[in-house]
Amino acid sequence: MAFQKAKGTQDLLPAAIGTWQYVEAAARELCRRYGFREIRTPMFESTELYQRGVGETTDIVEKEMYNFEDRGGRSVTLRPEGTAGTVRAYVENKLYSEPEVAKLYYIGPMFRYERQQAGRYRQFHQFGIEALGALDPALDAEVIALGYDFFTSVGLKGVRVELNSVGTPEIRAAFRERLLAFLEPKRELLCKDCQSRMDRNPLRVLDCKHDQAHFEGAPSILDSLDESCATHFDQVRAHLDAMEIPYTINSRLVRGLDYYTHTAFEYKAEGIGSIDTVGGGGRYNGLVADIGGPDQPGVGLAIGLERTVLLLESQQTELPETTRADVYVVGLGESAAQAATGVAKRLRGAGLAVERDYGGRKMKAQLKSADRYEARLAVILGEDELARGEAVLKAMASGEQQTVRLTELEAQVITQLKEMDAQ
Ligand code: HAM
Numbered sequence: 001m002a003f004q005k006a007k008g009t010q011d012l013l014p015a016a017i018g019t020w021q022y023v024e025a026a027a028r029e030l031c032r033r034y035g036f037r038e039i040r041t042p043m044f045e046s047t048e049l050y051q052r053g054v055g056e057t058t059d060i061v062e063k064e065m066y067n068f069e070d071r072g073g074r075s076v077t078l079r080p081e082g083t084a085g086t087v088r089a090y091v092e093n094k095l096y097s098e099p100e101v102a103k104l105y106y107i108g109p110m111f112r113y114e115r116q117q118a119g120r121y122r123q124f125h126q127f128g129i130e131a132l133g134a135l136d137p138a139l140d141a142e143v144i145a146l147g148y149d150f151f152t153s154v155g156l157k158g159v160r161v162e163l164n165s166v167g168t169p170e171i172r173a174a175f176r177e178r179l180l181a182f183l184e185p186k187r188e189l190l191c192k193d194c195q196s197r198m199d200r201n202p203l204r205v206l207d208c209k210h211d212q213a214h215f216e217g218a219p220s221i222l223d224s225l226d227e228s229c230a231t232h233f234d235q236v237r238a239h240l241d242a243m244e245i246p247y248t249i250n251s252r253l254v255r256g257l258d259y260y261t262h263t264a265f266e267y268k269a270e271g272i273g274s275i276d277t278v279g280g281g282g283r284y285n286g287l288v289a290d291i292g293g294p295d296q297p298g299v300g301l302a303i304g305l306e307r308t309v310l311l312l313e314s315q316q317t318e319l320p321e322t323t324r325a326d327v328y329v330v331g332l333g334e335s336a337a338q339a340a341t342g343v344a345k346r347l348r349g350a351g352l353a354v355e356r357d358y359g360g361r362k363m364k365a366q367l368k369s370a371d372r373y374e375a376r377l378a379v380i381l382g383e384d385e386l387a388r389g390e391a392v393l394k395a396m397a398s399g400e401q402q403t404v405r406l407t408e409l410e411a412q413v414i415t416q417l418k419e420m421d422a423q
Pocket residue numbers: 080081082083112114119120121122123124125126128129130256257277278279280281282283299300301302303304305306307
C-alpha cells in the first residue's frame with residue numbers, strides 16, 4: 001500500500017463510530033445538566049502558551065509536544081491538552097467579565113508524541129471541562145461528580161475516583177525539601193526515571209510503579225497542608241459525600257501537569273493493558289494569572305475517549321441499538337427508479353433514515369440489500385404499481401405485504417413504523 005496512517009494515529013471507521021457518538025452524546029447531555037457550555041478553541045497555539053501553562057519540567061513540554069515553525073517563523077504547537085487553550089480563550093475574550101462562573105467543555109483531538117501502546121496514542125481525543133472564576137470547593141466536587149457520572153452514564157463499571165490535595169506552590173516547595181531529605185539516602189536504590197525525577201520534579205517520584213517498596217514511611221503532602229488548604233480539602237470531601245460520590249484518598253497522586261493547586265484527582269479502571277488512568281484533573285488557581293490574565297481560579301478535568309471506548313469494549317457494555325435505515329425503497333425499472341428517488345426524498349423529509357438501490361439491481365438483490373441495512377420496511381415500486389398509482393409496503397421482519405396508494409404512502413409508512421415501535 002502506498003500510504004499508511006502516521007504512527008500512533010487511528011482511523012475511526014463507520015462501523016465503530018456509533019460507540020464514539022454514543023459516548024460524545026453522553027458527555028454533552030451531562031454538560032447540559034451541569035450547566036457547562038461548549039467551547040471550540042484552535043488545534044494549535046503558540047508554543048510558549050504550553051511552556052508557561054503546562055510547565056517547563058513536565059514530560060509533555062520536555063518531550064511530547066508536536067512543535068513546528070510556521071511560514072512566518074512563529075513557533076506553534078499542536079495542542080497536547082485542552083486546559084491551556086481554554087484558559088487563553090477565557091482571558092483573550094474576557095469571559096471573566098461575565099457575572100457567572102464560566103463553565104466550559106470541549107471534545108476534540110489532542111496530540112502528544114508518546115510511545116504507542118494500548119490506550120496511548122499520538123493523536124487522541126479528550127472530553128474536558130473547565131470551570132473558571134470561583135474558589136468554592138463545591139465546584140471541585142461537582143467537576144469530580146460530572147466525570148464520575150460520565151463513566152456510569154455510558155454504562156462502565158468499576159471506575160474509581162482517587163483524590164488528593166497538592167496544596168499551594170509554597171506548600172509544595174516546603175514538602176519537596178522534606179521529601180528529598182527522605183529520598184536522598186535511597187537514591188541509588190531507585191529506578192533511572194525516579195533518579196532523574198528527583199532532580200526535576202521530586203513529587204512525581206512517589207507515582208513510580210516500580211519503586212513503591214522503597215517509599216514506605218515517606219512524608220505525605222496531606223500532613224504538610226496549611227489550615228486553609230486542609231479546610232478546602234475537607235470541604236471538597238463533604239460535598240462529594242453529599243452527592244454520594246465514592247472516592248479514595250491517595251496522598252501520592254500528583255498528576256503530570258504543573259498547574260495544579262489544592263484538589264487533584266484521577267479516575268482509575270482496569271481493562272486497558274497496563275494503563276489504569278482514564279481521566280484526571282484538579283484545581284489550578286494560578287494558571288489564569290500565569291498566562292497573563294486576571295487572578296481568577298479554575299478547576300477542571302479531562303477524560304480520554306479512546307480509553308473510554310476501550311473500556312466499553314473490554315467490559316462488553318451493551319450499547320443502545322441503532323439501525324442504519326428505517327425504510328428501503330426498491331425501484332424496479334427506469335421510471336420506478338426515478339419515482340424511488342422522489343419517494344426517498346419525501347420520506348427523508350419526514351425525518352426517516354432511507355436507503356435505496358444505486359445499481360438497477362433485481363428485486364431479490366434489492367431486498368437483500370434492505371436486510372443488510374436492517375431496514376424495517378421496504379417500499380416496493382414497480383412499473384405496474386406505479387401505473388396504478390400504488391406501491392407495495394413490506395414489513396421486513398414478518399414478510400407481510402400491503403398495497404397502498406402513493407398519495408397515502410408517507411402517512412402509511414409512518415403509521416406502520418410507529419406500530420412496530422409500540423410492539
Ligand atoms: P491528563 O491527565 O494529561 O490531563 O490527560 C487526561 C486524560 O487524557 C488521561 O487520563 C487519558 O485518559 C487521556 N490521555 C492522555 N494522554 C493520552 C494519550 N497519549 N493517548 C490516549 N489518551 C491519553 C490533562 O490533559 C488536563 N488538561 C486535565 C485537566 C483539565 N485538568 C484540569 N482541567
